[in-house]
Each structure stands twice: as structure tokens, then as C-alpha cells.
Amino acid sequence: MKEWFADLADQFxxxxxxxxxxxxxxDGFKMTLVITFFATLLGIAIGVVIATIxxxxxxxxxxxxxxxxxxxRLLSFLNGICGLYLTVIRGTPxxxxxxxxxxxIFASSTNSTMVAVISFGINSGAYVAEIFRGGIMxxxxxxxEAGRSLGFNYIQTMxxxxxxxxxxxVLPMLCNEFxxxxxxxxxxxxxxxxxxxxxxxxxxxxxxxxxxxxIAVALIYLAVVxxxxxxxxxxxxxxxxxxx
Amino acid sequence: xxxxxNALVRVDGLHKYFGNNKVLxxxxxxxxxxxxxxxxxxxxxxxxTFLRCLNLLEEPTYGEVWxxxxxxxxxxxxxxxxxxxxxxxxQKLYAQYKQDHPGESEESTKQVLIHKIKEEDLLHExxxxxxxxxxxxxxxxxxxxxxxxxxxxxxMVFQQFNLFENLSIxxxxxxxxMKLLKMSKEDATAKAKILLERIGLSDKADSYPSQLSGGQxxxxxxxxxxAMDPDVLLFDEPTSALDPEMVGEVLDVMxxxxxxxxxxxxVTHEMGFAKEVASRVIFIDEGIIKEENTPEEFFxxxxxxxxxxxxxxxxI
Numbered sequence: 392m393k394e395w396f397a398d399l400a401d402q403f404x405x406x407x408x409x410x411x412x413x414x415x416x417x418d419g420f421k422m423t424l425v426i427t428f429f430a431t432l433l434g435i436a437i438g439v440v441i442a443t444i445x446x447x448x449x450x451x452x453x454x455x456x457x458x459x460x461x462x463x464r465l466l467s468f469l470n471g472i473c474g475l476y477l478t479v480i481r482g483t484p485x486x487x488x489x490x491x492x493x494x495x496i497f498a499s500s501t502n503s504t505m506v507a508v509i510s511f512g513i514n515s516g517a518y519v520a521e522i523f524r525g526g527i528m529x530x531x532x533x534x535x536e537a538g539r540s541l542g543f544n545y546i547q548t549m550x551x552x553x554x555x556x557x558x559x560x561v562l563p564m565l566c567n568e569f570x571x572x573x574x575x576x577x578x579x580x581x582x583x584x585x586x587x588x589x590x591x592x593x594x595x596x597x598x599x600x601x602x603x604x605x606i607a608v609a610l611i612y613l614a615v616v617x618x619x620x621x622x623x624x625x626x627x628x629x630x631x632x633x634x635x
Numbered sequence: 636x637x638x639x640x641n642a643l644v645r646v647d648g649l650h651k652y653f654g655n656n657k658v659l660x661x662x663x664x665x666x667x668x669x670x671x672x673x674x675x676x677x678x679x680x681x682x683x684t685f686l687r688c689l690n691l692l693e694e695p696t697y698g699e700v701w702x703x704x705x706x707x708x709x710x711x712x713x714x715x716x717x718x719x720x721x722x723x724x725x726q727k728l729y730a731q732y733k734q735d736h737p738g739e740s741e742e743s744t745k746q747v748l749i750h751k752i753k754e755e756d757l758l759h760e761x762x763x764x765x766x767x768x769x770x771x772x773x774x775x776x777x778x779x780x781x782x783x784x785x786x787x788x789x790x791m792v793f794q795q796f797n798l799f800e801n802l803s804i805x806x807x808x809x810x811x812x813m814k815l816l817k818m819s820k821e822d823a824t825a826k827a828k829i830l831l832e833r834i835g836l837s838d839k840a841d842s843y844p845s846q847l848s849g850g851q852x853x854x855x856x857x858x859x860x861x862a863m864d865p866d867v868l869l870f871d872e873p874t875s876a877l878d879p880e881m882v883g884e885v886l887d888v889m890x891x892x893x894x895x896x897x898x899x900x901x902v903t904h905e906m907g908f909a910k911e912v913a914s915r916v917i918f919i920d921e922g923i924i925k926e927e928n929t930p931e932e933f934f935x936x937x938x939x940x941x942x943x944x945x946x947x948x949x950x951i
Contacts, residue, residue, distance in 0.1 A: 454694050536692055537797035537856075541811040541863060542787035551810060556801045 406603040412594050416604075419590025420611060426507050426586065427573045433512025434572070435565065438519030441473045445520070446527045447545070473520070480517035486578050488514055493582040507579045515572055522564045526557035559630055566623040570616055577612070587611060642701070643668050643867050643898055644689055644789075647714050649698035651684050651922075658684045660922035662698075666867065666900055671893045673909040673930075674902045676919040677945060682902045685919060686871050689900065690789045691782045702789065703866065705780035710771050712763075713753050718770050720745070722763040724752060787815055790860025794872040796852040798844035804831075804855055805840040808862050816863065823862070830858040834888055850881030854888050861892075868892070870901040906950055910934055918942045 407413040448470040455463040480488070492510040493503065500506055530553050538548035580589035591608035595601045642665040651659040658681045666672050676682040687693040689700060691707055700708045712718045719725055728748050736744070752758060799807050808830065809823035818826075831837045834854045844852055853873055860868055870889070874882045886908055893899060893912045903909065909916050909930055916933040918926040918941075926939045934950070937943045 531795075531797075531800075533793060533795050533797035534799060537791075537793065537799065539783075540690055540692060540786060540789070540791035540793075541860070542783050542815050543811070544783045547814065551814065552799055552801070559801065 402600055402603050406594055406598050406600060407607075412597070415585075415590040415594060416587065416607060416611070419585050419587040422504070422579075422585060423573065423576055423587040426504065426511060426576045426579060426584070427569065429508045430511035430515055430576070431569050431572055433508060434515030434519045434568070437513065437516025438523050441476070441516065441520035442523030442527060443549075444469045444473050446524055451545075477517050477520065480514055485511070485514050485575060486581060489578060489582060503582050503584050506582065507576070507584055511572060511576055514575075515568060519565065519568055522561050522568065523557065526561035526564075527553060529560055530556045562630065563623050563627045566619065566626065570619050570623075573615060573619075574612060641667060643703055644900070645701040646685075646689065646695075647699045647701070648711060649685070649688055649700070650696045651681070651688055651693055652696045658922055659688070659695075662919070662922075662924055664917065664924065664927075666898060668866070668898055669896050670914045671899045671901065671912050672915050672917060673913040674900065674917045674919060675904070675906070675909060675945075680920045681922045682919045683871055686869050686900060686902050689869060690786055690791055692791075701778075702780070702785045704778075705785060706775070706778040707780060707782045707785050710775050712758050712767075712771060713756075715770075715774065716745075716749055718767060718774070719749055719752055719758070721767040721770055722752075722758055723767070724757050724759070724763060725749075728752070728757075787811075787863055788866045790863060790865035790868040792853070792856050792860055792868065792870045792873050794876050796844070796849070796856045796876070798852055798856055798859070800844055802843075803840070804836075804842050804844070804847075807844070807855065808859050811859070812862050827858075827862060830861055833891075834858060848881060849877045850884045853877065853881075853885045857885075857888055857892070867898045867900065870899065870903065872902055872904070874903065874905060904949070906934070906946075918945070920945070 407416070444466070448466050452463075452467070455466065489507065489510045493506050497506045497509075534552055534556065535548055538552045539545075543551065576586060577588040579586040580592065585593070587608055591604040594604035598604070644666040645664075647663050649659055649662040650657070662685060674682045674685065684693055688695050689702075691700065695708055697711055697713070698708070699706060699711050699714055710718070712722070725748055728751065729744065732739070732744055732748060739747075798804075799810070802810065805824065805827055808827040809818075809820065812818040812823045812826070813820060828837065828840070831840060834857070836851060836854060839847060839851065839855070844855075847855065857868075857873075873889070874885050877885065882905070886905060889899070889901070889908070890912055901908070901913075911930075913930045916928060916930050917924055918933070918939065920941050926933065926937065926942045928938075933942075934946065937946055
């Protein structure tokens with residue numbers, strides 16, 4: 392037993408202390424957070440635009456079709472593009488998307504972090520778009536009509552009335568998307584980014600002991616996810632309580 | 636085309652189809668300043684659709700809606716004889732008709748052709764020529780006003796209240812005056828306080844809609860519309876979603892409003908309200924106006940058999 396503990400301590404020292412290898416994990420963790428954070432922002436931006444286009448199209452196509460004209464053609468064109476985007480992104484694995492981005496689309500770029508942010512952002516955008524669209528649709532139609540009947544135009548009604556109510560509905564789901572994304576970025580090592588997973592793997596390669604670094608990586612992910620899940624729960628409770 | 640220039644609201648040849656379901660099949664009506672018009676009819680008769688067409692929450696399939704002598708729908712060529720006369724279709728028919736009926740007078744020829752074009756829906760926007768198009772555009776340019784501007788002057792009260800759930804009662808009332816009329820927050824709030832006092836709900840200013848009863852919500856919805864100083868108020872079955880004991884408080888507010896001379900169009904099943912307050916009652920059935928009269932005549936001496944039947948069922 393005593394030997395086992397001594398062995399464990401040695402392993403720990405070898406994997407984390409020697410050569411300050413713990414800083415590899417720390418740097419990797421920072422990288423994971425950076426990629427996740429900016430990818431989430433990009434995903435939300437893309438999601439808002441797509442959800443707006445798709446729900447505007449759904450809501451207005453009847454009346455606009457009758458009038459025809461440039462506005463209708465533009466909107467149905469954009470709607471088509473969005474549909475294609477959603478189909479492709481949700482129908483292919485994110486690893487493949489990342490590899491395509493890195494080796495084909497941004498083959499000339501040396502900034503692999505940016506490529507990862509863009510890939511994960513574009514991927515996340517597809518899911519966030521559907522979250523937003525569901526949120527917009529779940530706001531009662533009467534709220535929209537009440538806004539319009541007071542004289543607000545379509546966009547004003549969206550901004551003052553529909554979107555604030557939508558955000559309350561989708562905020563917990565957005566946080567969940569962030570949690571999903573944190574874990575999803577663990578594949579960034581595929582394109583040579585030293586994120587948390589890759590850092591653990593590098594230590595393993597250097598020390599030839601897999602247990603310590605990989606379990607450490609897993610625990611860090613787990614801790615972050617647990618913390619964020621708790622925060623989301625609290626947020627949900629707050630939103631429910633303030634439900635007016 | 637109707638000639639009453641004082642009408643606040645005027646609808647002409649209003650049709651509304653939902654797919655193959657022809658909900659409205661030609662309604663022409665005018666609402667003058669100060670009138671309280673009550674619209675009744677069996678469910679599914681199109682009365683709510685009619686009301687919602689007045690502020691274009693539903694877009695009419697055919698026909699024109701005029702608000703304060705401003706057009707808010709596209710021009711409907713079938714309502715303008717001068718437009719129809721300029722169309723290529725008319726000119727073709729005219730030549731044909733002249734050949735077939737050499738002796739016929741100009742006036743009666745015109746009547747026959749216009750009737751034919753209307754009945755058979757012969758106009759095709761794209762093929763009617765330049766003169767036709769430019770007159771259509773001229774009418775449009777001279778009369779059209781954006782619906783969002785027009786709606787500021789038409790308040791609407793819904794069956795389901797539709798207070799903004801994310802805003803306090805005060806914010807519900809002042810949002811539109813601040814954003815659309817560019818009122819300062821102080822002015823809007825002061826005005827809202829006066830309105831709240833009028834309906835006896837001053838203490839609810841900081842509450843949220845979910846904390847109010849149905850009757851209170853509906854009274855707030857009414858003053859939210861009033862805060863925009865509308866010229867007309869539309870009521871879409873304002874008491875149908877209320878518990879019976881709350882109907883009275885909402886009707887009282889509406890009666891008081893009517894006394895101040897507010898122009899109102901009310902779709903309702905409250906026959907008592909119609910008898911007491913209405914200056915005119917309209918009976919809509921199967922998508923057309925079947926009867927239209929003063930409440931005394933309407934309830935005391937109904938002409939249309941469908942109306943007699945309907946009244947015998949609702950007035951027990």
C-alpha cells in the first residue's frame with residue numbers, strides 16, 4: 392500500500408512537476424476556453440441571423456409572395472442558403488468540418504486557433520439557430536400582433552417585444568450549447584492545436600504513462616461542466632422565479 | 636367608390652380567403668367619427684376577420700381599406716371604373732362589343748363591360764398596358780399611407796389581452812408612446828398614471844401582467860391602446876375570455892369610453908352592450924353583411940331571416 396502511494400506520488404511528480412508540465416495543461420485549458428468562448432460568440436451571431444431570416448421568411452412569405460418583387464426574392468434566396476447551411480452542418484461530423492476548414496478552405500492560414508474558432512462557431516451556429524427559432528416560435532403570436540397593432544413595424548416588434556421574451560426562453564439552452572462546445576473542442580488537436588486534450592496527450596507521449604495526464608484532463612473537463620451545469624440550473628431557477 | 640369623406644374607416648369590396656375557405660365575400664362598410672358600431676354574428680361568420688382586416692392584421696385578398704381617407708391596402712382595380720376603362724382587356728372587349736351591338740349607347744356598353752370584367756375577374760396586372768398602370772400608380776401614390784403609421788391611430792383590444800408579458804404594467808402603457816410618438820418618459824408616465832386612475836388600477840403600475848386577473852388585464856389593454864390617442868378603437872371579443880364576474884368591469888370601461896365620444900368597432904356576443912351602447916349594429920353571416928341597423932330596429936324588428944333565427948337563439 393505504502394509502495395503504491397509512493398509510486399503514485401512519483402507518477403504525479405513525473406507527469407506534472409518535472410519540467411513544469413502542469414503549465415502545459417494550464418495553457419491547454421486556456422486554449423480550450425478561448426476557442427469555446429469565441430466559437431460560442433460566433434455561433435450566437437450566426438444563429439441570430441439565421442433564425443431571424445428563417446422565421447421572417449416563415450412569417451411573411453404568404454403576404455410577400457403576393458406582392459412579389461425584390462424583397463421576396465432576396466428573402467427566399469437567403470432562406471434557401473440558410474436551409475442548405477443547416478442541412479450540411481448538421482449532417483456531417485464536426486471533425487470532418489474542422490479538417491476541411493484547416494486543410495482545404497484555410498489551407499494557407501497559419502493561425503490554427505482562428506480556424507478552430509471559425510469551424511466550431513459555424514458548427515455551433517447551426518444548432519443555436521434552431522434554438523433561437525424555437526424560441527421565437529414559442530413566443531405567443533398575440534404578443535407580436537399586439538405590438539403591430541400599436542404601430543410598431545416588424546423589426547421594432549421583434550426588438551422590443553419578441554426577442555426579449557425569446558431570450559428568456561432560450562438562455563438556459565444557450566448555456567447548454569456552451570457546455571457541449573467545451574467538450575466538442577477536444578478534437579482541436581486534430582489540426583495541431585494544443586488544447587487541453589492535446590496537452591494531456593503530449594504529456595503522455597513524453598512520460599509514457601497514460602493514467603495521470605488523461606485522468607487529469609478528464610477531471611478538468613468534468614469540473615468545468617459540473618460548475619457550468621450548476622450555474623445554468625441556478626439561472627433557470629432565477630428566470631422561473633422572475634416569470635412575469 | 637364611396638363618397639363619404641368624413642368616414643374614419645372605410646372598407647370597400649373586402650374579400651378574405653384562407654386557401655379555399657372564403658371567410659369574407661365582399662364587405663363594404665363605413666365607420667364615422669363618434670360611432671359605436673357593434674358587429675355580431677355566429678361563430679365562423681367572419682366577424683373577427685373583418686375586424687382584423689380593418690388594421691391589416693389580416694391582409695385582405697381583394698378590396699381596399701381606407702383609414703382617415705388614406706389607403707392602406709394596394710389599389711384594387713375592380714373598385715375603380717376609370718382604371719378598368721384604361722385596361723387592354725376593356726379595350727378589347729369594347730371593340731368586340733361594338734361590333735356585336737352596333738346601336739348600343741356608350742353608357743350602357745360601359746356598364747355591361749365593367750360588370751363582365753368584375754364578375755369574371757378578367758384583369759391581369761401584367762398585360763393591361765401603360766395607361767392602366769400609370770393610373771393605378773397615381774391613385775396609389777396620392778392616397779397610400781404606410782400601415783404602421785395608420786395603426787398608431789387605430790387601437791386594438793384582443794380577446795386574449797396580449798399584454799407584453801416581459802414588461803411591467805407601466806412599461807406596457809408607455810412603450811408605444813415613447814418609441815413611436817417620441818414622448819418623454821416623464822410625459823408618458825404622467826399620462827399613463829391618469830389613465831390608470833381612470834380605471835382604478837393605479838396601484839398596479841409596477842405589477843406584471845401575470846399578477847393580474849383577466850378583467851384587470853383587459854382594462855389595462857384598453858388603456859394601453861388609449862395611450863396612443865387613437866381615433867378608433869377596435870375590440871375583438873374583449874369579454875369572451877373572461878370569467879363571468881369580470882365581464883362587467885370591462886364593459887363598464889367600454890361604456891364610459893363610448894360616452895366620451897370615442898369611435899369604437901366592437902365584435903362581441905354581449906347583446907346587452909349592443910342594445911345599450913351601440914349607435915349601429917352589423918350582422919355578419921357567411922362572410923357578408925346581412926343586416927345593418929340602429930339597435931332598436933335591429934333587435935326589435937330584424938328583417939333578415941338568418942338574423943331572426945340568430946337572435947332567437949342568443950336572446951333567451
